Amino acid sequence: MTEMTYREALRSTLVEEMDRDPRVLLLGEDIGVYQGTFRITEGLLDRYGPKRVIDTPISELGFIGAAIGMALLGLRPVVEVMTWNFSLPAADQILQNAAKVRYFSGGQVSVPLVIRGPNGAGVQLSAQHSQSLESFYGHFPGLRVVAPATPADAKGLLRTALRSEDPVIFLEHAALYGIKGPVPDGDYTVPFGQAAVVRPGRHVTVVAYSRMLHLALAAADELAREGVECEVVDLRSLRPLDMDTVAESVRRTHRAVVVQEQWPLFGAAAEVAAGIYERCFDDLDAPVERVTGEDVPAPYARNLEKLAFPDEDRIARAVRRVLQ
Amino acid sequence: MQHAEPITVPVDTLLEWYRTLVFCRRFEEQTERSFRRGKIGGYLHVAIGQEAVPLGFLSAIRPDDVFFVSYRDHVHTLVRGTDPGTVMAELYGKLGGTCKGKGGSMHLFDVARGNYGGYGIVGGHIPLAVGAAYALRYQGTDQVCLCFFGDGAMNSGALHEAANLAGLWGREGLCPVVFVVENNQYGMGTSVERASAVVELARRFDAYDIPNERCDGMDVVAVYEVARRVVEEVRRTGRPYAVEALTYRFSGHGAADLFQPYRTKQEVERWRQRDPILVLERRLREAGALDDEAVREVEAWAEKRVQEAVSFAESSPEPPPEELYRDVYGA
Numbered sequence A: 001m002t003e004m005t006y007r008e009a010l011r012s013t014l015v016e017e018m019d020r021d022p023r024v025l026l027l028g029e030d031i032g033v034y035q036g037t038f039r040i041t042e043g044l045l046d047r048y049g050p051k052r053v054i055d056t057p058i059s060e061l062g063f064i065g066a067a068i069g070m071a072l073l074g075l076r077p078v079v080e081v082m083t084w085n086f087s088l089p090a091a092d093q094i095l096q097n098a099a100k101v102r103y104f105s106g107g108q109v110s111v112p113l114v115i116r117g118p119n120g121a122g123v124q125l126s127a128q129h130s131q132s133l134e135s136f137y138g139h140f141p142g143l144r145v146v147a148p149a150t151p152a153d154a155k156g157l158l159r160t161a162l163r164s165e166d167p168v169i170f171l172e173h174a175a176l177y178g179i180k181g182p183v184p185d186g187d188y189t190v191p192f193g194q195a196a197v198v199r200p201g202r203h204v205t206v207v208a209y210s211r212m213l214h215l216a217l218a219a220a221d222e223l224a225r226e227g228v229e230c231e232v233v234d235l236r237s238l239r240p241l242d243m244d245t246v247a248e249s250v251r252r253t254h255r256a257v258v259v260q261e262q263w264p265l266f267g268a269a270a271e272v273a274a275g276i277y278e279r280c281f282d283d284l285d286a287p288v289e290r291v292t293g294e295d296v297p298a299p300y301a302r303n304l305e306k307l308a309f310p311d312e313d314r315i316a317r318a319v320r321r322v323l324q
Numbered sequence B: 001m002q003h004a005e006p007i008t009v010p011v012d013t014l015l016e017w018y019r020t021l022v023f024c025r026r027f028e029e030q031t032e033r034s035f036r037r038g039k040i041g042g043y044l045h046v047a048i049g050q051e052a053v054p055l056g057f058l059s060a061i062r063p064d065d066v067f068f069v070s071y072r073d074h075v076h077t078l079v080r081g082t083d084p085g086t087v088m089a090e091l092y093g094k095l096g097g098t099c100k101g102k103g104g105s106m107h108l109f110d111v112a113r114g115n116y117g118g119y120g121i122v123g124g125h126i127p128l129a130v131g132a133a134y135a136l137r138y139q140g141t142d143q144v145c146l147c148f149f150g151d152g153a154m155n156s157g158a159l160h161e162a163a164n165l166a167g168l169w170g171r172e173g174l175c176p177v178v179f180v181v182e183n184n185q186y187g188m189g190t191s192v193e194r195a196s197a198v199v200e201l202a203r204r205f206d207a208y209d210i211p212n213e214r215c216d217g218m219d220v221v222a223v224y225e226v227a228r229r230v231v232e233e234v235r236r237t238g239r240p241y242a243v244e245a246l247t248y249r250f251s252g253h254g255a256a257d258l259f260q261p262y263r264t265k266q267e268v269e270r271w272r273q274r275d276p277i278l279v280l281e282r283r284l285r286e287a288g289a290l291d292d293e294a295v296r297e298v299e300a301w302a303e304k305r306v307q308e309a310v311s312f313a314e315s316s317p318e319p320p321p322e323e324l325y326r327d328v329y330g331a
Ligand SMILES: Cc1ncc(C[n+]2csc(CCOP(=O)(O)OP(=O)(O)O)c2C)c(N)n1
Pocket: B070, B072, B120, B121, B122, B149, B150, B151, B152, B153, B154, B182, B184, B186, B187, B188, B253
């Protein structure tokens, strides 16, 4: 085990895989000379040169489409999106080409492509820069969608992504880049589609992922002082979605709260809640509660922004409601 | 247009091309009939009238080169040598199709022959071709990539973002792509003049410092001469190049385009005088290499081959239900 930040976990994984596999190359805006908006690619241009670390123009449709073409021809491109908000001009490329070309070619091609960058709200970034796009991308068969919450999972999932034969939507969170944690040494991988029980408890299952996991854990600490034992499940992957681990936990606790940062309609929490009802309706002692962002574009004003996104208190209150 | 020394194409090759053009025409006509009989579903875009463009270009590349096409992709696939039966079977939605019946008319692929597919979103495949070209040079080969698309796609952001990247990467010799604009005068029912601020489409590549020219897309020899020179240059330099081939589709845009209110019968008739099959036939007759009997022989051969393709498609089984969930993800 080595203690490192989420950022270091990402960067070191890129380095290890680029050293191991010459087919891996990086593309993105300001990832080279500028060293990366969040410094994930610091020093990599010097290390690998401009053919493997490509500073692109501000042209997401173009360079994500080009990365798909590189992947079709056998390379393993890793695209950094400055934030996921800027992936939308390339949504056509991701959804209509990357996700489906294996299928409509009858399995003749693969798209081993990773697109990574920060997803979700920041601090007062307002409506166009505060979106969580996991349920948007998670809707589409052919994509893999993961959202690590810890440095260890950042490493393990990124390595799996870099060795995958499929396009991977790799959702980081800007608020997590600086967090530290133990990371297993060596060739550590975390398989897609495996949720993790990160805190055991008897009374209620709290399901979360990405930054929301940390809020859920803080709420669990607070509730523990009241004698409530939360079992916290980190989804880690949204597609494939590990409902087995979630259902197995709910069968023991009989209660569930699902947390997500994004908007409520058609969101990840709705999907997980439906999955709980389908699998363990008879085990439930209370309706599943959802804690989500409010159904509005993200506001700028600090007080309004605080109202727009989930926090520990809201999670704790939802837990208390399902325990009533 | 640039004028280089014409490449003399041997008569045998011209005869071969003539047979190919006639065969492709009969094949496309058959797909229209099969569509009307309900054997082919979905969208069906034939390239009747435009065949010289794919034939000229694909005759100018090597077997290991690669290409990307729009949804108007049957002729490209046929002239590259993919078995016509498997093409027809794909249109029929059969397991024996090029993509096991899972792509249909708009998504013909034959990766073993460098055919990286037909794509249904106008302009959407152009960035892929630019990335593919980069990948070829990254891997240290001297292969090239052709990217075929219509005049309508010239107005998509995808073309412009891709062309800028190609111009940029080409400066380092890392983007051996040829953009082939199949200018058939219309994007569905909208003429080039009504869609593009600059009607000479080739010139729009000047904006990205990509050398470009126009060619006569109704004369396969003219297309081939340009294509050979351009492909050679792109292979040598690793820089992109754009060719606008002036052509025309005699059929409707798709099977649903019955009345064609956007053009006149006279206009279609005028272009029919330059039907690529006629143009080549005249050339061959003048050279004494083709007579009425030979034409009849070619027609009979083409018709027979088309019927063989139909029989194959008819007898090929439907994809089994297991195929529904196959090919969504890799291993
Ligand atoms: C982005 C997008 N918009 C609209 C369509 C519907 N559509 C299909 S083909 C076509 C015309 C395209 O014209 P052009 O690029 O000139 O190609 P052609 O059909 O003439 O070969 C349109 C509008 C589409 N497939 N994709």
